[in-house]
Amino acid sequence: MEERTEIASLGEFGLIEHLTKNFEIQNASTIVPVGDDAAVIDHYGKQTVLTNDLLIEGVHFDLMYTPLKHLGYKTVVVNVSDIYAMNATPTQILLGLGFSNRFSVEALDEFYAGVHAACDEYGVDLIGGDTSTSQKGFIISCTAVGEVAPDKYVRRNGAKKGDLLCVSGDLGAAFLGLTLLEREKRIFLENPQVQPDLEGEKYTVGRLLKPEARKDIIRFFEEAELTPTAMIDVSDGLSSEILHICKQSNLGCVLYEEKIPIAEETREAAFKFNLDPTTCALSGGEDYELLFTISQSDYDKVKEHPQISVVGFLNEAEEGRIIYTKGGTKHALTAQGWNAFNKGGA
Amino acid sequence: MEERTEIASLGEFGLIEHLTKNFEIQNASTIVPVGDDAAVIDHYGKQTVLTNDLLIEGVHFDLMYTPLKHLGYKTVVVNVSDIYAMNATPTQILLGLGFSNRFSVEALDEFYAGVHAACDEYGVDLIGGDTSTSQKGFIISCTAVGEVAPDKYVRRNGAKKGDLLCVSGDLGAAFLGLTLLEREKRIFLENPQVQPDLEGEKYTVGRLLKPEARKDIIRFFEEAELTPTAMIDVSDGLSSEILHICKQSNLGCVLYEEKIPIAEETREAAFKFNLDPTTCALSGGEDYELLFTISQSDYDKVKEHPQISVVGFLNEAEEGRIIYTKGGTKHALTAQGWNAFNKGGA
Numbered sequence: 136m137e138e139r140t141e142i143a144s145l146g147e148f149g150l151i152e153h154l155t156k157n158f159e160i161q162n163a164s165t166i167v168p169v170g171d172d173a174a175v176i177d178h179y180g181k182q183t184v185l186t187n188d189l190l191i192e193g194v195h196f197d198l199m200y201t202p203l204k205h206l207g208y209k210t211v212v213v214n215v216s217d218i219y220a221m222n223a224t225p226t227q228i229l230l231g232l233g234f235s236n237r238f239s240v241e242a243l244d245e246f247y248a249g250v251h252a253a254c255d256e257y258g259v260d261l262i263g264g265d266t267s268t269s270q271k272g273f274i275i276s277c278t279a280v281g282e283v284a285p286d287k288y289v290r291r292n293g294a295k296k297g298d299l300l301c302v303s304g305d306l307g308a309a310f311l312g313l314t315l316l317e318r319e320k321r322i323f324l325e326n327p328q329v330q331p332d333l334e335g336e337k338y339t340v341g342r343l344l345k346p347e348a349r350k351d352i353i354r355f356f357e358e359a360e361l362t363p364t365a366m367i368d369v370s371d372g373l374s375s376e377i378l379h380i381c382k383q384s385n386l387g388c389v390l391y392e393e394k395i396p397i398a399e400e401t402r403e404a405a406f407k408f409n410l411d412p413t414t415c416a417l418s419g420g421e422d423y424e425l426l427f428t429i430s431q432s433d434y435d436k437v438k439e440h441p442q443i444s445v446v447g448f449l450n451e452a453e454e455g456r457i458i459y460t461k462g463g464t465k466h467a468l469t470a471q472g473w474n475a476f477n478k479g480g481a
Numbered sequence: 482m483e484e485r486t487e488i489a490s491l492g493e494f495g496l497i498e499h500l501t502k503n504f505e506i507q508n509a510s511t512i513v514p515v516g517d518d519a520a521v522i523d524h525y526g527k528q529t530v531l532t533n534d535l536l537i538e539g540v541h542f543d544l545m546y547t548p549l550k551h552l553g554y555k556t557v558v559v560n561v562s563d564i565y566a567m568n569a570t571p572t573q574i575l576l577g578l579g580f581s582n583r584f585s586v587e588a589l590d591e592f593y594a595g596v597h598a599a600c601d602e603y604g605v606d607l608i609g610g611d612t613s614t615s616q617k618g619f620i621i622s623c624t625a626v627g628e629v630a631p632d633k634y635v636r637r638n639g640a641k642k643g644d645l646l647c648v649s650g651d652l653g654a655a656f657l658g659l660t661l662l663e664r665e666k667r668i669f670l671e672n673p674q675v676q677p678d679l680e681g682e683k684y685t686v687g688r689l690l691k692p693e694a695r696k697d698i699i700r701f702f703e704e705a706e707l708t709p710t711a712m713i714d715v716s717d718g719l720s721s722e723i724l725h726i727c728k729q730s731n732l733g734c735v736l737y738e739e740k741i742p743i744a745e746e747t748r749e750a751a752f753k754f755n756l757d758p759t760t761c762a763l764s765g766g767e768d769y770e771l772l773f774t775i776s777q778s779d780y781d782k783v784k785e786h787p788q789i790s791v792v793g794f795l796n797e798a799e800e801g802r803i804i805y806t807k808g809g810t811k812h813a814l815t816a817q818g819w820n821a822f823n824k825g826g827a
Contacts (some may be wrong), residue, residue, distance in 0.1 A: 166528060170729075171636050172566035172713060173532035173627065178524045182512060184517035187576035187609045187624055189534075220518035231535035232624055256547040261625075263533045270539040276577055276622030278533055278609075281519065290517050367518060379494075383516075 141442035142238035149459040151238065151264045154247045158254065158261045162226045164261040164282070172439035174262035175281060176227055180318055184288060186217035191273035200316045203242055205344045207249025210277050212369070216258045218281035220368040222289040222356065225281040228254070229263030229303070233274035257350060284430075287362065287422045289427070294365035294384035297415040298428040301363075301437060303352045305396040306373055311404040312343030320405025338400035346423045352442065359436045363427035374417040375470040376426045378456060380449075384428075387454040390468060393461050417458075418470075485542040486586035495498035497610045499586065500593045504600065504607045510607040510628070520608035522573055522626060530627040530634060538618035546662045549588055551690045553595025556623050559716070561603045562694035562769045564627035568635040568702065568715040571627040574600070575609030579620035603696060633708065635773070640711040640730035644774040646793040647709075647783060649698045652719055653758055656765025657750040658682070658689030684746035692769045692816045698788065705782045709773035719792075721816040722761040722772045724802060728773075728796075733800040736793035736814060739807050763804075764816075 139434055144252040145153055154207035155286060157167045157426065167272070176183075192198060196206055215225040230250065232244070259279070319331040348368075356362065365384055367376045373395065381388050397412045405412040428449060437443045450457075489498055502513045513521035520528075536559070538544060542552055561571040578598065580589070600607055605625070620687045665677040679686060694714075702708065711730055713722045719741065728732050743758045751758040774795060775783065796803075802814040 157824075167567075167634065167636060171638075172533045172563040173530045173625070174571070175567065175629070175634050176529045176531065177631075180525065181525055183521065183522045183529055183577060183626075185573075185624070185626065187575040187577050187622065188609055189579050189611050189613050189620065189622050191579050191613060191620065193614050193707050194579070194614055217518040221513075221521065224517070227531070229533040229624060231530060231533050233535050233537050233540070233620070244545060250684055263531060265535055266534055267535050267537060268540055274535065274537065274579070274620055276533065276535050278531070278575060278624040279519070280529075280531065283521070284751050285523075288513065288521050290513060292517075 138241055142240055150266055154243060154265050156464045158259050161258050162260050164226055166284045168262045169264045180227050181282040182285055184218055184223040184283055185216055187278040188214055188276040191259045191353055194444035199320055203245040204249035207246040208345055210275050211250055211253030212346050212348045214277045214279035216368045218279050219348055220366050223261045223281035223283035225257055225279050227260045227262045227280040231265040233267045233269035235271055269448040287368040289363050290366050291365050291380050291395040292383035294380055294386055294428040294449050296449055296451060297431055298364050298449045299445050300428055301443050302426050302440050302444050303349050305398040305423040306422050307397050307415035307419050308339045308342035309421040310415045311401055312339035314408055339404045348423055349425045352425050361433055361436045363368055366427040369422045369424045369426050372418045374468050378470050379457050382427050385452055387450040387452050389450055390457050390458045392447040395446055396444040425450045427462055484587055488586055496612055500589060501610050506606050507604050508606050510572055511608060514608045515610045518825045523805045527628040528631055530564050530567045530569040532560055533624040534560055535564040536621040545666055549697050550595035553592040554599045554691055556621050557596055557599030558692050558694045560623045560625035562714045564625050565694055565699045566712050569627035569629035571603055571605045573606045573608045573626040575624040577611040577622035579613045579614050579615035579654055580729050581617055592726040622668050635709050635712040637713050637726050638729035639712050640732055640774040640795050642795055642797060643711050643777055645791050646774055647682040647789050647791050648770055648772050649788050651770050653743050653761035653765050654688035654747045655767040656761045657747055658685035660754055677791050685750045694769055695771045698771050707779055707782050709775050711771040712771060715768045716772045717766045718764040720814050724816050727802050731798055732795040733792055733798050734802050735796055736804045738793040740790055742790040774796055
């Protein structure tokens with residue numbers, strides 16, 4: 136029989152102690168971690184980068200098919216991804232959790248096991264752990280802290296005309312993983328006897344449930360002495376992110392459909408659902424790849440990198456924001472994003 | 482007629498822009514504020530202090546009697562209070578908001594007006610503004626960042642035997658404000674014709690709905706060249722906070738009931754409800770005063786301060802954690818906190 140410890144049996148402070156006791160400090164800059172009014176970190180000679188996210192059950196995740204351990208891992212990934220997208224190194228996170236009494240201590244332990252695994256993977260220290268009851272569902276607030284050498288951070292607004300648009304890894308898989316899990320959920324709700332059919336879908340489902348942030352790309356930038364002119368992480372779909380860079384840099388762009396990196400598994404999954412793989416890459420989300428722009432003179436540094444694709448370039452704002460399809464026709468690039476799909480808009 | 486703009490009409494990014502456009506940067510250390518993947522702050526020669534809080538409708542606040550503007554103000558106060566409790570100066574905050582579609586843009590504007598007023602009052606910059614829909618209710622996540630000269634932060638665990646227990650301002654008022662508003666809510670729900678009776682209760686209700694954090698006390702410490710040995714803010718009631726300091730400093734304590742500062746308005750309100758004012762101060766919460774310990778040799782620095790009361794001293798752990806009542810009897814100090822009241826436990 137599975138153990139179930141009621142949260143009330145530990146009390147609020149006992150619970151925080153219980154959940155955070157196995158976290159070891161990984162950064163010398165972490166001076167005071169969890170357990171006081173506030174955490175203290177030291178950033179002599181560095182600049183501090185901060186980001187926060189609020190994740191709400193039923194809006195950002197569905198616990199029917201999301202294991203809590205994966206959710207804990209993904210919470211950290213989503214936040215450190217924003218730190219990497221500034222060309223910085225994540226160093227600490229603060230977590231706030233709200234949960235109704237349907238959750239046991241064991242359930243929270245699962246969540247924290249995932250947080251722990253991600254903290255190890257990305258070398259970050261947990262330095263804040265507020266917990267609270269909620270009237271309904273599971274609510275996660277996460278703040279990530281990172282550091283960067285003075286003025287080495289990369290914003291969204293630094294792209295220049297002629298810069299190359301680059302993207303890491305491949306796109307669209309997480310959206311197809313979601314589509315698949317939503318289908319299996321519907322089938323299960325109609326007939327709980329039917330076992331989920333996830334055969335051959337490990338890649339897309341894995342990309343949704345346990346994404347990784349591209350710390351390797353940030354390390355590569357350092358080794359290659361390459362500083363992108365602008366950067367953003369791909370959480371809402373490629374087109375939405377490109378449009379952010381265009382808007383904030385006051386530029387237009389040209390994107391080539393044939394250059395958009397899409398994994399073979401993603402293409403196959405898309406075809407099964409009668410979806411266009413390019414649309415999934417453009418308007419799906421949660422891939423947590425990095426979209427960045429580089430000066431043309433840096434092209435030689437990225438051209439051999441197996442995890443970086445050049446997908447287009449930046450142009451005068453007056454030239455518009457354009458995508459050339461494989462057939463050679465020209466369309467305006469529009470942002471639909473994740474939400475458009477959820478509403479059946481794509 | 483009141484204006485009502487649907488949030489969907491602005492879109493997520495339009496909404497953040499709309500809500501944050503009037504915030505001016507107040508700290509030179511704020512390099513990149515709201516609007517990128519992450520914020521960037523500069524802390525050369527200082528240490529960074531961080532804290533976060535998750536506030537959930539129906540758990541931490543009741544919108545039936547909490548104006549959204551006050552709630553925005555209080556959100557900032559609650560977080561900067563934790564920064565002051567480290568003897569640090571708050572410099573930035575990051576906000577995450579979740580809200581269902583019952584909220585209009587005007588409602589969020591009200592909330593942000595309160596945030597803005599508090600940012601001005603406490604000199605902090607808003608540097609992060611994640612927003613999200615929620616399935617139910619209003620959810621607030623707030624992270625505050627502060628700075629402190631190297632190794633000048635004050636933790637909960639630094640108290641020594643013989644140190645004096647001091648508290649700022651007065652206690653118990655916020656709990657009585659809550660008791661009153663809960664009573665008026667019940668009366669209103671039973672008979673919506675009855676007007677709320679808040680005559681003479683401005684002080685207690687104000688302490689609940691629009692608390693202030695004690696930046697004046699932190700400034701006084703600096704001017705008086707006084708560094709407390711331990712400090713915590715009073716959010717859960719005096720006894721709970723004293724026990725935190727005792728536990729983390731591995732000490733016992735003696736507290737004198739007659740020394741606990743309670744405002745005349747608080748006493749009067751307590752008597753109306755047949756409550757003991759001391760119990761309200763010990764076990765109520767949300768006063769956001771500072772509880773701190775100082776070496777006896779620093780007594781002369783605080784003895785004339787009209788906003789600081791010496792309420793007891795720290796002792797060997799073996800001597801226990803004790804309160805002497807006005808009648809001279811001796812009791813063990815126990816933590817009941819805010820929740821005990823809500824459950825009718827006090």
